[in-house]
Amino acid sequence: MTDGASPVLAIANSFSWNPVADWQALTGQAYMRDALLAGTIAAAVCGVIGYFVVMRGLTFAADALTHIGFTGASGAVLLGLSPVAGLLALTMATAVGIGALQQRMRGRDVVTGMILVEALGLGVLFLRLSSGYSNQTYALLFGNILALSVRDLVVLGVAGAVALLAIAAVFRPLLFASLDEEVAESRGVPVRRLGIGFVVIVAIAAAAATQVVGALLAVILIVAPAASAQRLTHRPLLGIALSVIIALLATWCGIAIAFWQPYPVSFFITSLAAVVWGVTRLLTARRFGSVTLHHAHAHAH
């Protein structure tokens, strides 16, 4: 991200239909190995955290955090700091504010929406002030997984590990609070602190996803695998595992396809995630679609 390389591979590699040769070509270069590693970290983090984002109805807040990540990263570029560090710092700081706003459900969308758009505006200003490399802007908005520095990878890895450990530590109270906040509170779960803490963890997922597919597309990597998984299984742990698997497949396949096709990686990753979600909805529509009628029928009595 720091060297501002184009996210589109300069030379399209040729696909040989020989799996061994293709695998060697795909992993033969350092930047491709780094990309696959970054994609793996991001997919694992987004798959796990996305499960709770979807369950808690925080998709919009997650989207806002990715946009704020853009502002943080461009601000860091202006100050000559690591974009990933700036991205993480500003998203996590904002997450505390968004988390506190969760208590007031009604006004939340308006405030989140305002922050989201203003963040983009500020980010554009920062980039212009830092002599506005268009490559930098493009990389932040649409992702630049093929040009990550080692420093970016280390920051991503550490942040991702911290996020996953935090989720594992609060897993049961978080699930309890996400399903049934009032009962959880009555049983002594610190729902408010847990809610704020969770949005801070979402900020890490948003930062990770932004590294892979960019600020504008990041939310899909958080939401699509988890939303698909929740329709396929109703067991929480299995659902989270499935969510991670879907995120990993979309990321790996997206990177691989982009290795052989001269189009942006972000396009392939987000499209694959969206296709999985769409197919899942279609496959489960019969099972869940009919319930709407059943409900209407039951209420008519």
Place this chain on the structure above:
Amino acid sequence: MKHSVAAADRLGTHRATPPADRSVSSEPGAPARQRDPAPAAMVLRAAGVHLGDHWVWRGVDASIAEGEFVVVLGPNGAGKTTLLRVLLGLLRLDEGGVDVLGRAPGDSRGLVGYVPQRRALDRDLYVRARDLVSLGVDGTRWGIALPGAARRAQRALVDEALEAVGASAYADRPVGHLSGGEQQRLLLAQALVTRPRILLLDEPMASLDLRSQAVVSSLVSSIARERGITVVLVAHDVNPLVSVLDRVAYVARGQVTMGRPDEVITSERLSELYDYPVEVLRDSRGRIVVVGLDDRESHHD
């Protein structure tokens, strides 16, 4: 009454005490379960709660005996839910004292089951009914549940609670797609799964159809009798509860007053309580029926 018992039997639950033991409405003058003075499950002494610039209620002295079934009536905003929140330890008194099972409220959380007021669970909650109930057991513990003996013991508890409320048939279906009556039974199962000595229920019959109201009412009363559980149930419509309640607590005009049903459920008292014309009638079997007299208001559903 007959209908209620039949419903309870169909659900696989049994009454420990025959209906004749109960002070039913056919004997309006009979004292309500006051043969042996049971120890108090909950005591309020000169209790008051101050919110904003006014007292919700103050100077409240009340005692609820173990095993008693108390229905809390009162107009909207009178402080019925506030009363439950005080008993749960979620809201502190501004004056006076409160004991729950001889301790400060909140110190006996596993012994108090709670079903909060709500319309319905989110339709997008794709989590099994069984998992919702299971969180009633270990939702306050940190980390992820590991397989083993404890997990199997917990599963047995969950199965027992589901069985007790007649929800075994849909234990593996996603909670968001169950009907209102089914969800209410699950929430009751979740409240019961820790084998509590007190049940606090906030309008468990709201937005249920007549049949589901009768089922939930008889279910709560039969389980409470069988296990000797003290019940405090907030309701707007006393009709489905007349046959099962011991005493009525009515919350209005900054006061909480307790009384036997034949003292409180009268045309005069209820009209005064709701500041609205209410008439108490007796049907051919001696059951009490409460009706609002204003036709324009009686069609809300």
